[in-house]
Amino acid sequence: MATYFDPKSWSPSRAVDLGKRLFDQSWLEQWVTVTTSWVDPVADLGMGTVTALMPDVLMTVLSEGILSRFGGQELTATLLGHDVRATLQVLKVRRRGAHFQTKTVLSRVHWDAHPVEAVTVIAHGVRMIPGVPTKVRASRIDVEGTLTVEALVGWLNEQPLDWSLRVEQNGLIRASHRTRRLTALIDAAITDDLLTIEVHRANWLGFRVPRALVRAPGVRLTDLPHRARVAFAARDEDLIRFRVELPEMTGSFDLAQMRSAIVAGTTLIIF
Structure with a gap:
């Protein structure tokens, strides 16, 4: 039975076997080391030069990067055209067959300036398709939350x-x-x-x-x-x-912008 794993406890090096040298480095050093392994090949996607592990690499590195940078802190994002500000509490990912399932827990959420106390988002059947831009598809999204009257x-x-x-x-x-x-x-x-x-x-x-x-x-x-x-x-x-x-949804993002946002702590953009 598949179980959730916490990106903090699963290094990207385990997914792509980059070598023992990564285990003794800090996460930011790992990020710099693996940057070329998941950003540079994007330009070659059309020629079929990227391995089948690329979606795993992207999902793992991005989820670990977001959680490590914003976990327990306020995160700002532009999601499908809406401004979102929230404190990231949980971000977990698990593989389910050919796809992923993600769980995100947010508190003190502001969706286009409208306050929501807490939100838990579970995305089913998530697929990450590398490209320019990179696409994310989910077969279904369940959102549970609380807000004040x-x-x-x-x-x-x-x-x-x-x-x-x-x-x-x-x-x-x-x-x-x-x-x-x-x-x-x-x-x-x-x-x-x-x-x-x-x-x-x-x-x-x-x-x-x-x-x-x-x-x-x-x-x-x-x-x-x-x-x-x-x-x-x-x-x-x-x-x-x-x-x-929510039924099937598709979004996309620019890998370079996402990487810069994680490193600098600026706004994440998914459109």
Whole structure:
């Protein structure tokens, strides 16, 4: 049975057998030593001169480089056009047959300035295809995380909605219609892309509205970005716990930029 391995405990030299000289060197010295073994051959990919181990080399060196440089520290990245800032807690890789599986745990995440408490990302069926640029494909990505109700409400208030939202002390959400003088105290949850809203109390012009008259039908979430599917999202006191599933995705990056970003601690770019 395959198990996760920690890139910190798996030297790139074990994957490519560069020699015992690498074992006694620091990681940065290893990085400099192996640079030509995984960057220079990129130009020759079209001529078939790269060995079958090249994806292993790229995956191993990049994962070890990112974890060694940013582990426990704040990382900034541009991911598929979005600005991401987070503290990297875990980055693990394992080979599953012809492909890889990666696990990344982030805390104090800011996705385009929107705060998320913590995120765990597991990418299945990962393939790294060397080239200019280098491509990364994943057959499926599972994202689990938590964010505060306040953060979600703040994001929703930035959207062109007919309702203004505010979080009450009990964690429920007070929704006020912008033009109809209707207010409601609500809770919501998502299961298998179906949004259900529970109305606890509603008022119109200060008068209580019978709950039977303000039942909200379920809303099917369709056309989400990147064909995402929301498996579940539910409130747990002042937090919202969620799981999002993404189908096959492809990204690419420039090896030279990635190497420079790791060495200098600047922004990683995957587009």
